Amino acid sequence: MSGFVLAGRILDPISPGCTSLTWSALRIDDHGIIAQRAEEGSNAYNDLCKSPGTISLSADSILMPGLTDLHIHAPQWPQAGKALDLPLEQWLGRYTFPLESRYADLDFAACVYDELVPTLLRNGTTTALYFATIHEEASLELAKSCLRHGQRGFVGLVAMDDPQLCPPEYRNSSAAAAIEATRRFITAVQQLPGNESGLVQPVITPRFIPACSDALLQGLGDLARETGVRVQTHASESDWEHQHVLSRLHCTDTEALDSFGLLRPCTILAHSNFVTHQDRTLIRNRSAGLAHCPISNAFFAGAVLPVRKILDENVRCGLGTDISGGYSPSILENARQAVLAARMLDSGTDPHISPQSRGAPSNRIDFQEAFWLATRGGAEALGVPTGQLQTGMTFDALEITSGRSSLRLDLNENGPTAAQKIVCHAGPENIARVWINGRLIRKE
Numbered sequence: 465m466s467g468f469v470l471a472g473r474i475l476d477p478i479s480p481g482c483t484s485l486t487w488s489a490l491r492i493d494d495h496g497i498i499a500q501r502a503e504e505g506s507n508a509y510n511d512l513c514k515s516p517g518t519i520s521l522s523a524d525s526i527l528m529p530g531l532t533d534l535h536i537h538a539p540q541w542p543q544a545g546k547a548l549d550l551p552l553e554q555w556l557g558r559y560t561f562p563l564e565s566r567y568a569d570l571d572f573a574a575c576v577y578d579e580l581v582p583t584l585l586r587n588g589t590t591t592a593l594y595f596a597t598i599h600e601e602a603s604l605e606l607a608k609s610c611l612r613h614g615q616r617g618f619v620g621l622v623a624m625d626d627p628q629l630c631p632p633e634y635r636n637s638s639a640a641a642a643i644e645a646t647r648r649f650i651t652a653v654q655q656l657p658g659n660e661s662g663l664v665q666p667v668i669t670p671r672f673i674p675a676c677s678d679a680l681l682q683g684l685g686d687l688a689r690e691t692g693v694r695v696q697t698h699a700s701e702s703d704w705e706h707q708h709v710l711s712r713l714h715c716t717d718t719e720a721l722d723s724f725g726l727l728r729p730c731t732i733l734a735h736s737n738f739v740t741h742q743d744r745t746l747i748r749n750r751s752a753g754l755a756h757c758p759i760s761n762a763f764f765a766g767a768v769l770p771v772r773k774i775l776d777e778n779v780r781c782g783l784g785t786d787i788s789g790g791y792s793p794s795i796l797e798n799a800r801q802a803v804l805a806a807r808m809l810d811s812g813t814d815p816h817i818s819p820q821s822r823g824a825p826s827n828r829i830d831f832q833e834a835f836w837l838a839t840r841g842g843a844e845a846l847g848v849p850t851g852q853l854q855t856g857m858t859f860d861a862l863e864i865t866s867g868r869s870s871l872r873l874d875l876n877e878n879g880p881t882a883a884q885k886i887v888c889h890a891g892p893e894n895i896a897r898v899w900i901n902g903r904l905i906r907k908e
Contacts, residue, residue: 467493469512472521475528475882476853480775480836483879492859496902501855529851530590530860531795532842534755535734535784538594538606539564541580544788552702552764564597565634573602577609586892587794590860590900591616598622600649607653610664614905620669621649625680639680672698674708685725694730701735702765718743727752730847737767744779753780753845758801760789768809772827782842799834799887831884863897
């Protein structure tokens with residue numbers, strides 16, 4: 465047998481409402497694929513555990529799938545936790561656009577990205593979907609950083625050409641220039657030395673509708689159809705953004721993106737707090753997905769994404785940190801906040817309104833569902849065969865060690881309880897090893 469075998473307690477999201485915890489053994493082949501899984505007590509399990517060089521986890525460790533972050537503004541890492549008290553449009557104009565314009569400096573870009581990617585790996589993010597900036601060479605530095613550190617990265621060169629929103633020093637000169645830059649960037653990422661396996665992928669990235677002309681949106685939609693490259697953008701994030709699109713295009717963000725050819729399989733719509741039932745149906749029918757960013761939404765959205773409805777309607781959904789609209793690089797922290805935000809939506813928050821009228825009942829999600837969003841939910845939305853530790857899946861995994869910080873995992877734990885404890889308590893200090901595509905990327 466080629467590859468290697470790993471045996472121990474495995475925590476696996478089977479579905480949004482079902483999490484298993486079993487003593488199991490996995491055989492990972494030379495391509496990083498889980499070629500075989502066997503459960504304790506079977507002959508196959510015993511045979512696998514006898515394989516030379518078997519990695520046996522200690523009793524206080526649990527193996528779980530790697531985490532997927534569906535929405536990161538990589539260039540905003542230097543301002544994480546800054547100016548979050550401002551409205552979104554002021555935050556963009558006064559802080560974010562000036563910071564992003566600095567990425568014309570390749571040395572500055574390389575320094576930031578080589579700090580951010582390892583930080584995300586320490587937090588268990590094995591797959592990351594990135595917004596970069598409008599600068600081609602600097603954005604390519606982000607792709608190179610993902611390759612250097614072994615992270616599965618999806619990197620988007622940002623396109624934004626609308627002079628009414630975008631400052632003159634930070635925007636594409638025209639729709640045609642942005643489209644051609646995106647075309648060049650797609651080729652450059654695909655041809656990076658060391659990227660023959662496609663670990664890092666380009667993503668077509670109109671920033672959001674208010675920052676893009678109709679010509680740019682249509683041209684990027686045509687490019688997506690031509691190349692088959694994934695798409696990411698923001699959609700219906702805040703009252704301001706949502707109303708802007710309704711006034712300008714007389715339809716919702718989702719409907720507009722679909723009309724431009726940008727709502728496609730594996731398109732990721734960040735935030736989407738104001739999407740309607742009709743929008744969600746369209747997103748599901750197009751096999752697109754949502755990036756739920758609960759921390760960022762608390763500051764900028766003025767609304768809570770109804771994740772309960774999204775899960776019940778079988779719309780693909782995962783989590784995003786939204787650095788730096790979200791201050792934390794941890795997807796597990798965002799999983800905690802997803803549970804809390806849904807609980808607050810359900811119960812309501814204004815003590816001057818009667819309990820019977822205060823909230824929006826039937827909107828809660830539980831910790832198993834948050835664990836799903838952090839793992840398989842995000843990977844599924846992005847169309848990546850990870851997020852579960854099952855035969856045929858790519859082996860992206862974390863070894864979680866108990867007894868550090870406040871995380872305590874007992875030997876008699878069941879799946880739902882273990883998932884809840886990990887979501888509530890696990891941090892970088894609990895992540896002992898990280899594997900991506902079958903390779904050991906990080907070991908403490």
